[in-house]
Amino acid sequence: xxxxxxxxxxxxxxxxxxxxxxxxxxxxxxxxxxxxxxxxxxxxxxxxxxxxxxxxxxxxxxxxxxxxxxxxxxxxxxxxxxxxxxxxxxxxxxxxxxxxxxxxxxxxxxxxxxxxxxxxxxxxxxxxxxxxxxxxxxxxxxxxxxxxxxxxxxxxxxxxxxxxxxxxxxxxxxxxxxxxxxxxxxxxxxxxxxxxxxxxxxxxxxxxxxxxxxxxxxxxxxxxxxxxxxxxxxxxxxxxxxxxxxxxxxxxxxxxxxxxxxxxxxxxxxxxxxxxxxxxxxxxxxxxxxxxxxxxxxxxxxxxxxxxxxxxxxxxxxxxxxxxxxxxxxxxxxxxxxxxxxxxxxxxxxxxxxxxxxxxxxxxxxxxxxxxxxxxxxxxxxxxxxxxxxxxxxxxxxxxxxxxxxxxxxxxxxxxxxxxxxxxxxxxxxxxxxxxxxxxxxxxxxxxxxxxxxxxxxxxxxxxxxxxxxxxxxx
Numbered sequence: 211x212x213x214x215x216x217x218x219x220x221x222x223x224x225x226x227x228x229x230x231x232x233x234x235x236x237x238x239x240x241x242x243x244x245x246x247x248x249x250x251x252x253x254x255x256x257x258x259x260x261x262x263x264x265x266x267x268x269x270x271x272x273x274x275x276x277x278x279x280x281x282x283x284x285x286x287x288x289x290x291x292x293x294x295x296x297x298x299x300x301x302x303x304x305x306x307x308x309x310x311x312x313x314x315x316x317x318x319x320x321x322x323x324x325x326x327x328x329x330x331x332x333x334x335x336x337x338x339x340x341x342x343x344x345x346x347x348x349x350x351x352x353x354x355x356x357x358x359x360x361x362x363x364x365x366x367x368x369x370x371x372x373x374x375x376x377x378x379x380x381x382x383x384x385x386x387x388x389x390x391x392x393x394x395x396x397x398x399x400x401x402x403x404x405x406x407x408x409x410x411x412x413x414x415x416x417x418x419x420x421x422x423x424x425x426x427x428x429x430x431x432x433x434x435x436x437x438x439x440x441x442x443x444x445x446x447x448x449x450x451x452x453x454x455x456x457x458x459x460x461x462x463x464x465x466x467x468x469x470x471x472x473x474x475x476x477x478x479x480x481x482x483x484x485x486x487x488x489x490x491x492x493x494x495x496x497x498x499x500x501x502x503x504x505x506x507x508x509x510x511x512x513x514x515x516x517x518x519x520x521x522x523x524x525x526x527x528x529x530x531x532x533x534x535x536x537x538x539x540x541x542x543x544x545x546x547x548x549x550x551x552x553x554x555x556x557x558x559x560x561x562x563x564x565x566x567x568x569x570x571x572x573x574x575x576x577x578x579x580x581x582x583x584x585x586x587x588x589x590x591x592x593x594x595x596x597x598x599x600x601x602x603x604x605x606x607x608x609x610x611x612x613x614x615x616x617x618x619x620x621x622x623x624x625x626x627x628x629x630x631x632x633x634x635x636x637x638x639x640x641x642x643x644x645x646x647x648x649x650x651x652x653x654x655x656x657x658x659x660x661x662x663x664x665x666x667x668x669x670x671x672x673x674x675x676x677x678x679x680x681x682x683x684x685x
Contacts, residue, residue, distance in 0.1 A: 213248055213252055214252050214255050214256050214259075217246070217248070217252065217253065217256040218256045218259060218260060221236075221256070221260060221265070221266070222260070222265060225265065225276055230276050231276060232276050232277065232278045233275055233276060233278065234275065234276045235272075235273050235274070235275050236257070236266065236273065236274045236275065236276070238273065239253040239254045239257060239274075257274050261274070264277055265277060301426060303422065303426060306418075306422040306425070306426075307418060307422075307638070307639045307644065308418055308419065308422070308639060309418055309419075309635065309639050309640075310639075311323055311324075311325075311326075311635070312633065315633055315657075318628075318631050318632070318633045319631040319662065319666070320630075320631050320632040320633065320658060320662055320665065320666030320669060320670075321633045321654075321657055321658050322632065322633055322634045322635070322652075322653040322654050322655070322658060322666060323633055323635060323654045323656075323657055324462075324608065324609050324635055324652055324654030324656065325520065325521065325525055325654065325656060326525070326654070326656055326657040327523075327524040327525065327526075327656070327657065328580075328656060328657050328659075330659070331573075331576060331577060331580055332523070332524060332573075333569060333572075333573060336564070336569050337523075337560065337564065340560050340563045340564055340567075340569075341556075341560050343560075343563055344556055344559040344560045344563065345556075349559050352555065352559070353554075353555030353556045353558070353559055354555075356551070357551075357552055357555065358547055358551055358552065359543045359544065359546070359547045359551065359552065360552060361386075361387065361388040361552060361553065361555075361558060362388070362555055362558035362559050362562055363383070364558075364559060364562035364563075364566065365388060365558045365559070365561055365562035365565070366383050366386050366388070367383070367562075367566075368561075368562045368565035368566050369386055369388075369531055369565070370382075370383060370386060371566075372565045372566065372570060372571070373494075373517070373531075373565065373570070374386075374517075374533065376494070377490070377493070377494075377502070377503050377505075377506060378502045378503070378506030379503065379505050379506050379515065379533060381533050382536070384536045384539060384540075385533055385534060385535065385536050385539055386531055386532070386533050386539065387531065387532045387539050387542050387543055387546070388529065388530070388531055388552075388553045388558060389516075389529075389530040389531060389532055389546075389553065390528040390529070390530065390550075390553055391518050391520055391525075391528050391529065391530040392489055392491075392516045392517070392518040392520070392530050393419055393423075394528075394530065395516040395530060395531075395532045396419065396420055396423050396454070396487070396489075396516065397423050398532070398542045398545055398546060399487055399514060399516075399532075399542070400423045400424050400426070400427045400429070401427060401545055402538070402541055402542060402545065403452055403485065404424050404427040404428070404429040404452060405428075405429070406427070406428030406429070407428065407429070407430055408429050408430065408451055408452065409429070409430050409432050409449045409450050409451055409452075410424045410429040410430065410431055410432065410450070410451070410452045410453070410454070411432045411434045411441075411446075411447065411450040411452070411453035411454065411455075412424060412431055412432070412433060412434060412453075412454055412642070413433075413434050413436060413441060413454070413455060413456065413460065413461070414433035414434055414435055414436075414641060414642045415436075415462060415463065415637065415640035415641050415647060415650070416434075416454075416456070416460075416461060416462075416640060416642075417454075417456070417461045417462075417489065417491075417640070418639045418640055420454045420489070421642060424454075429452075431642065432446065432449075432450055433642040433643075434446055434447070434450075434453065434455075436460065436463070436465065438465065438603050439465070439467060439468055439470075439471045440455070440457060440460055440465055440466075440467035440468075440471055441453070441455055441467075441471075441475065443471070443474055443475060443478050447478060447482070450482070450484060451482075451483075451484050451485065452484065452485045452486075452487065453479075453484060453485075453486055453487070454487040454489065455467075455475070455486060455487070455488060455489070455504075456488075456489045456490075456491040457471075457472055457475075457488065457501075457503065457504055458490055458491055458492065458493030458501070458503065459491050459492045459493060459604070459607050460491070461489070461491050461640075462609065462611050462637065462640050462652050463602035463604060463611040464492075464602060464604035464606070464607040464609060464610070464611060465602060465603065465604055466501065466604070466605070467501075468501075469501060469502075472501070472502075472504055472507060473507060475504065476504060476507055476508055476510075476512070476513075479510070479512045479513075480510050480512065484512065485512050485513075485514065486504055486508075486512055486513045486514070487513075487514050487516065488503055488504045488505060488513050488514065488515045488516065489516050490503055490515055490516060490517045490518075492521050492607055492608060494522060494574055503515060505533065511535050513534075514532065514533070514534040514538065515532070515533040515534065516530065516531075516532055516533075517530055517531050517532075517533070518530035518531075519561065521608065521656070522570070522573060522574065522577060523561070523564075523573075527557055527561070528553070528557075529553065529557060529558070529561055580660070581606070581607065581608050581655060581656070582606060583660050584608075584655040584658070584660045584663060585606050585607060585608075585610070585655060587660050587663045587664060588610055588653060588655055588663050588667065589601070589610065591663060591664045591667040591668070592610060592612065592653075592667060594667075595667050595668050595670070595671035596612070596667065596670070596671055596674065598615040599612045599613060599614060599615065599674075600612065600613040601613075608654065608655050608656045609652050609653055609654045609655055609656075610652070610653040610655070611637070611650065611651075611652055611653075612650065612651055612652075612653060613637075613649050613650050614649045614650075614651075614674070615678075616649075617678055618649075618674055618677050618678050619648075619677065620636065620637075620638075620648045620649045620650065620651065621636065621648060622677045623651075623670075623673060623674055623677050624636055624651065626673040626674075626676050626677050627669070627670050627673040629673075630669045630670075630672065630673050631666075631669065632666055632669050632670050632673065634651045634652065634653055634670070635651060635652040635653075635654060636648075636650075636651055637649075637650030637651050637652060638650070653667075
């Protein structure tokens with residue numbers, strides 16, 4: 211951050227932590243600048259800004275002092291005694307298995323991490339300009355108010371006009387709810403639909419938090435195994451009342467469910483009076499956009515569609531949507547109000563402008579081309595350097611799903627690869643049974659430039675040879 215901003219924040223933090231007390235004199239600007247290696251003007255400007263805000267006070271011919279904040283109690287001499295939280299907590303979500311991404315992934319030369327934004331592809335200048343537009347008087351008057359349950363009508367309109375029709379889905383505004391991403395939508399639906407003891411089908415392997423959320427609501431989980439076409443429609447589906455599926459691109463194998471299997475899945479839901487939650491996982495920027503989602507094929511009102519802008523825009527924006535029958539959306543909206551009221555309306559308005567002015571379509575084309583190129587390079591280099599590894603039969607997307615040969619221990623490989631600057635995503639968390647996926651891993655392609663992929667996979671192959679005790683690449 212700018213140095214003046216960093217200095218202001220450091221002074222405020224020191225006051226709040228009790229390291230600077232009310233009435234305490236601060237160093238003169240010249241001496242502090244010399245001590246910190248800053249220009250004196252930077253220190254003077256920081257002091258003046260904090261005086262204007264009432265954080266500091268100036269005494270003529272005496273200096274700058276910490277202002278009296280009035281009523282602030284000093285920090286306690288000893289921390290309060292701890293309670294037995296094991297006995298008090300009704301649920302322990304922190305003990306569930308999750309996908310773990312290193313926070314320092316950007317420092318690795320070969321970050322095969324999934325779901326992170328590539329700053330070279332994100333149109334930052336456009337987003338910044340639209341954010342300024344969203345700060346205009348008329349827009350501020352809307353998003354600064356407390357609308358309790360309402361979404362930005364411009365974003366709802368943009369989703370209905372510019373996003374969903376590409377997928378063959380044409381909802382009314384009352385059938386769309388803005389969410390804080392797909393995971394938020396899953397939590398809302400589990401709260402509304404997953405009864406304690408009810409049988410919920412979760413793909414195995416599949417999205418870990420779909421399983422975690424359903425378990426947290428007391429549902430009985432039925433792991434749904436897959437074949438090369440997605441979820442198998444056999445005896446494992448018996449008794450399932452709610453199934454969460456990713457037909458566009460399966461998470462994490464990236465298999466695309468063919469049209470015949472989609473139609474058969476809808477037929478099963480009709481016969482069994484079951485509901486389907488369709489996670490439209492990474493479909494828009496991938497090759498499966500030509501296939502209609504389950505919702506576009508559904509004639510019985512049994513499909514609830516969840517979508518997200520995280521993989522197209524940026525995960526930190528936390529913007530997604532739920533599409534379903536109006537009575538369900540009304541209840542989800544009311545439940546969302548109890549959680550956090552609306553999704554931040556300033557981000558909604560900026561996204562609405564981004565969609566309405568055609569930037570979204572341009573970004574989709576740019577991302578699709580970049581990911582197709584990266585996927586082709588990665589698939590070729592995996593075949594070249596890792597011929598003993600099994601790869602799922604996917605044909606595109608932003609990741610590859612691999613399984614190690616039997617003589618290579620997965621966790622040992624991941625650790626050895628890390629020492630060579632290669633980050634991959636271990637696959638165990640995606641499986642219902644702990645330890646079942648220790649040989650599997652995901653190669654994410656969204657945040658690594660195409661020019662580094664070949665060298666990264668070669669380094670991964672060298673790590674595999676090291677773990678296997680072989681002198682060269684696995685064959």
